[in-house]
Amino acid sequence: MVTERIISAVLYVLLAPFVIGLLDGFDRKISARMQGRRGPSVLQPFFDLKKLFEKEFLTANKAQLFMIRSYLVFIVLSGVLFFGGFDILLVVFSLSTAAMFLILASTSTHSPYSAQGTHRELVQIMSCEPMELLVAVGFYLAIGTFNVNEIVKTSISPIAFLPGFFVGFVFILTIKFRKSPFDIATSHHAHQEVIKGVTSEMVGKEYGMVTLAEWYENAILLGIVGLFFLNSNPVSIVGAIIAILVVWFLEILIDNTSARVKWQLMLKLAWGVTIVAAGMNLLLLEIIRG
Amino acid sequence: MGKRSIVPYGPQHPVLPEPIHLDLVLEDEKVLAAIPSIGFIHRGLESLTSKKDFNEMVYVAERICGICSYMHGMGYCMALEDIMNVEVPRRADYLRTIWCEMSRLHSHLLWLGLLADGFGFESLFMHSWRLRENILDMFEASTGGRVIFSVNTIGGVLKDMPNDMLKEFVKKLDDMEKEIRETTSIFLNDYTVKSRLVGVGILTGEDAIRRGAVGPMMRASGISVDMRKNGYAAYNDIDFDVITSNNCDSYARCEVRIGEIFQSIDIIRQAVAKIPDTEINTKVTGMPNGESIIRVEQPRGEAFYHVRANGTKFLDRFRVRTPTFANIPALTQTLQGCQYGDVPLLVLTIDPCISCTER
Amino acid sequence: MSTIHKSPWLLHYDGSSCNGCDIEVLACTTPVYDVERFGVINTGNPMHADIFLITGGINSQNEAVVKQIYEQMPQPKVVIAVGTCACTGGIFKECYNIKGGADTVIPVDIYVPGCAARPESIIDGVVKGVALFQEKAAALKASEKAN
Amino acid sequence: MGQFLPFTKQVLKNLFSEPATTQYPFVPKEYPERTRGHVDINKDQCILCGMCMRSCPPGAIKVDRAGKTWTINRFDCIQCGYCVEKCPKKCLSITPGYQEPGPEKFTYSVEVPYEPPKPAAKPAAAPAANAAAPAQPQA
Amino acid sequence: MQEIKKDMYLIDKAELLQVIMEKKNALWRLCQICCSFPKAENHYEVTYSFANGYDFANYRLIVEKDEDVPSISRVYKSAIYYENEMHELWGLNVENIKVDLHDKLYRIDVETPFIEKEDK
Amino acid sequence: MEMLVTALICLPFLWAILPAVIHNSKCRAFFVYLGCGIVIALSVFTAVKWYLAGGQAMDFDLPYKEAFDHVILVGDIFLMCLITYLSFKYKKGVISLLAIVQTVLVAALELFGPKVKELPALHFDWLTFVMILIIGVVGSLIGIYAVGYMHGYHIHHHKELTDRRSFFLAMIFVFFGAMFGLVFSQSLIWLYFFWEITSVTSFLLIGYTRTDEAINNSFKALWMNLLGGCGIAAAIAIGVLLYQNVNLYDMIKIAILSKYMGISTTLCLVPIACLAFAALTKSAQFPFSGWLLGAMVAPTPSSALLHSATMVKAGVYLLIRISVAMADNYVGNMVALVGGFTFLAASCLAISVSDGKKVLAYSTISNLGLIVACTGCGYEETIWAAVFLVIFHAVSKSMLFQCVGAIENTTGSRDVEDMQGLISLFPKLAVVLMIGIAGMFLAPFGMLISKWAALKAFIDTTSVYVSTLMVLFICFGSATTMFYWTKWLSKILGASGKEKSRDLTKKNEYISMFFHAIMMVALILGFPWLSSHVLKPMSNEMFGTDVQVISYQNIIIMIVLLVGVFVIPAINYVLTKNTKAKQVITYMGGANCGDNFNFVSSTGDPKEMHISNFYMEDIMGEKKLFTPAIMVSTVIIIVYMIIVIGGAF
């Protein structure tokens, strides 16, 4: 049992970047095709990452680099906690601690665009955090534990009890993945008012590390999506993978069919959906539990 | 200083295809003040009149701007034709009208794309520009250039479009019309797009006049003025209505321009149906002497060509007042109190052409 | 094997151009020409860019801007002057406020002529620039090793 | 309010149909015949009158009567076609195919066989090559 | 006021503000202000163009080389740009512009490029 | 033990006379230091002695109890007279009514009412243990800080104000005495007396500067706290009339037992409800938050004192005390909802303000909200969390206030926006500030642990809608909390273009802050020990069970995270220190003037760039939220009070 958990955590550390990088590559290809273009190679994200690490290192403030490294380490740590089957609430807390390092890294430079992006990033975190915490609460209500390791051992997939939580979570995933309509703090294409937002001042390997951290984070988020579908039956793993792919495709589709909204609307929508979808679900579960 | 940020915006900025700089004073993201600065593209091309003769100036005029390059060339030629009392053959007038409207089409599609890019709707941007490529292909087939055509000359045009080429263009436009309609309906109906446009950047009709706004910017504030109604080129033979909207916001500007896309297609159809077979230019001799002010309706609004000649081959004065120049005071008005995220959008809603603004 | 050439990110800055070249540069990123096929992303940020596409000539006001942006790009970097204006100043070179092409302030690696430069030209320029980018990366690595 | 995600249909259609992207540079581009690519000279007809040089707006052409050369800087030419229009002998033309980008701005120059007193009538031997390949660097 | 050609009137400095006010009150829009310096005449010609719907009117002021013109930027805000431009490029003195950019509208190296040194 | 406790309560009162009469500032400073030292030593000694004795809860009487009873009665009346006098002096006569009504009620009951059951006056248990340590150590450190701060305050900055330092320092000692008395008292009448002393003392401290604003705010604090006092008075009245018993612990027992014995449950809850109401006012929950915000007009040490170790902690202490009686009933629901709501509302409001002290004030209110909510739930986990929060909050808040005070003295501003780049200008102050902020919210410090426990407990709460609402309050509240702390932190760690200047902070201020920092770190590192050696017996004592609230595994994770927060950046810092990097100027779209702090403006001249945080005044501004928050919370309280009291009769 323990070995299994260790293996899964180690696999996460080793494989997450490759899996997510590849998904990202397909994302770019599919997006391009949705836009009527041919698009880059599916390995493009890896080329980009590799190049970033090969570029000369410029910096506007040296403090930035160590904060970014700390950000990366914390994200990986959160992932290890998650895939190692520990407490999901702590995973969420650890993720928000990581986010704080990103923010500090970004503001340490005193640059107008990264500052503006950071403020927006903070709003994004604020928009998502209730839902992330609620997901943990949802699992606790449905399964009776915060422990990922025990959640996967349940007999019925949690999604059966948590449809509202799932909807809410998928909704905030758009924010987390930095996809349109919520790509307000950093966008994958730079044509936006804050340029590259949080990452504006991150050069070469710094930017590479942030990208890598994002991949690790996305792996956790998709892992949580999968968690909704897992149960003690091994077949559910297939279901979880399908669910992850569907959600991922949905995010690409939404990305390509919507305009970037303003942060006020994002906050309103995110909180609104959280309260309505997750709140209702929460209330129902509470009632059922008596 | 408190809760206010003072930050630069531009000149190099990816949402702005052209350099423009603003000093912004923000509270959170609310813009309390925006001071624009222009001059990053100032070349001083009006002064070239002392170095290039009035014929060469046609090519300079075309390069005032690469987007409605055609109309700049035409406006300049019209001013000289007026001074030199040249009668332009009717076919040339029609050809000019068709190219003008094709320019408007490409310019508006380009603008729609940039707007979509401005609010982060990448696929819509791609789609608009893909549609626009069709128009550019027509340009290349008819003039040999994709963006700068060099087909105008004082006294007419240099290249003819054979009638079957025109017919084919009309057919292509018919095909495109449906696609354009689908694409533009996204701008008008999508929830996220509307959340960015509706009620953003209000400019009342009176403000529009006080600040000297022109073109779609003005028509979106409910003021019905379109220089084409003055009947230059072949517009006096064409039947069209001035498109206006009373919403006074960014959405209205979008609406007006989208309306004009279909209007342009219609005008091209009418022109192709009516085009006479005559010469395409008249030989011009002698030196210009006199003064003329020509106003034409460019995609972005009324452009001004003020030419003063003195009987030599070098002009005394060639002055262009481009629509964007006129719209900048209106822009500063709309920026007041908007959100930081709206800044690029509002800059885009005047459909800026800094190049021609700064000349 | 280095794959650095597969990820050239662009930065586009409009010097004193007439827009003609700019819209052609932009057209390169749109479906028909789609330079992302070569891994090109149009970043807005010099800190992330490998290839600097500059259109239009240099005037007294944008001189400092161009220099600054160039300096903010990390090595290895390639500069491509797009359009006749950026190559030589073009038709505007006799204007009082035009100092000349992009090479008056920064070293230009590839010149793409044309007024306006065609998307095909720009693609060719970029492809050549990418090759150069690869070379410069190798040179940079060699010099780093030497140190 | 507006509709939600109305663009989905178009996007999915694009996803499952052939992209609009051309294969350039892997497949060469075919230009329409009117395309203004670059200026070419039929050197046999040129009389070195210098009209093109004087009329060229950016000053891209140099005509050297003494050295009997006609030179164009294609990195300076704006393909306006004014020289073509002005040339008294109609020996200039503007044809598809543009000057290839390169790391150097070079000029292209031809020796003009024109002999001032008697009109030359040599048969055109090589110049066709110029039209096909736009330019070769010159030292 | 004297009509010199269609829609073009010659006015003198005293009439300017009155004309401007009239136009403003009738909700005319300021199209442009054009400054020129025909060498042969050796004076400035400043043309103010107004439009209202399709009506069009231009008013021309003849200004000697060392003369000032009053600013109309307090009546028409958009005149700021035109007036700053006149001063920066032509060296024409405009009194009291509402936002005087002191020759920094276009930050150019050349001083008054449209007027040659000896003329000035 | 009796002697020690007596000394702990009485000594500060007596010591207060010293600074009050000594006017030589050096000499006075010496006695204040000495007094604080004694208080620390005494409280620590008492606590340790009790701990070593086995940590058994004990009841005991003071010697000369009768005399003390009389003193207290006289004291009550004296306070009433003082309030009445001052209220009339400053034309706020109405307020005195509140004092008169309650004092007369209590005094009358005591003199003429039925004879109440005789019981020991004092009680010492685990909660008391924690409280005396907080009051003694944190409070005294603030006292030490105050000496240096008040010197600077009068000598350098506020020459226009009358120097009443003697009075100020004396009041601080009075505060200590009152707080000690409060946490030991078993009898409600005694508790009431000490409670009123804290109300009046804080009133006097807030009005210290005697500016109009200060006077207004001090009266606001007074009437709100007196209203709370009425609650205790009412509880006393009910106790005397119904049960002939004014013993706090007995009342709690009755309330708990009633649940099982089928006697009119709700009737027994009424005194508890009254006490809870009193505690809500004192712990500055909505709708009574105004007084704590207004308290900022006073010099910083008094803010620190009110916010961290004393005053508000009195309210929280009482709530924790009675929490066992609030589990799963209407009173508990009321307290939980008011607390949860306050947690969310105050943290939203904290987003919209930029005055450093005000942010701290809102964060105090918000944090207390979380504590209050935990007590309202009344489960082992939540009490565990509540006590943890109390400890962390006391230390870090005291530290933060001191630090902001020192920053204000040094830079002339306490606005968060003016702290841009503090880390490079005043690194020492910045580090203290950062540790304080980290202590307030960063994983895995106080907030995280408490949120974890609270969430778990609230999910398990029986009342469906309370549970749902509370979970939502906590989830949303923690998001907003993260927002305002992070943005402050990012200001401090940013770059600064200002010239370095001299740090004016006094040595004793640093000593105090330094001790706080050490305590903070010790608490973090000692948190598993604390949990098993202090909180576990406490919960055992209160609930009779000692479940492991937080699993061993999670404790390990938290330790890992916690070590991570310090160690990971530190390691990375060391690793990256020597990275070769070319310095570039920041990206400003090409408009950079060359130094990261100025840009080429539209007029071509350099202009200073300023980057301000988000304040969301349109969404979370005081104008927008404050009144609605007060209304909502008032409605909650009124509705529940009606249910509880109405149900009883």
Ligand code: SF4
């Ligand atoms: S906020 Fe108002 S009163 Fe305060 S310093 Fe600024 S301008 Fe003065």
Ligand code: SF4
């Ligand atoms: S506004 Fe000016 S620059 Fe822009 S397209 Fe029109 S004429 Fe050209």
Ligand code: SF4
């Ligand atoms: S080269 Fe031609 S098209 Fe390009 S910017 Fe210059 S003038 Fe415009």
Ligand code: SF4
């Ligand atoms: S095409 Fe125009 S620019 Fe080129 S050489 Fe001829 S005249 Fe000169």
Ligand code: SF4
């Ligand atoms: S090319 Fe034509 S214009 Fe030029 S020199 Fe020869 S003959 Fe004259």
Ligand code: SF4
């Ligand atoms: S710096 Fe602080 S203490 Fe000094 S005068 Fe100002 S506010 Fe008062």
Ligand code: SF4
């Ligand atoms: S911030 Fe504090 S001191 Fe200042 S006005 Fe408000 S309440 Fe008074």
Ligand code: SF4
């Ligand atoms: S808080 Fe402000 S008003 Fe009050 S004493 Fe300090 S500086 Fe003066």
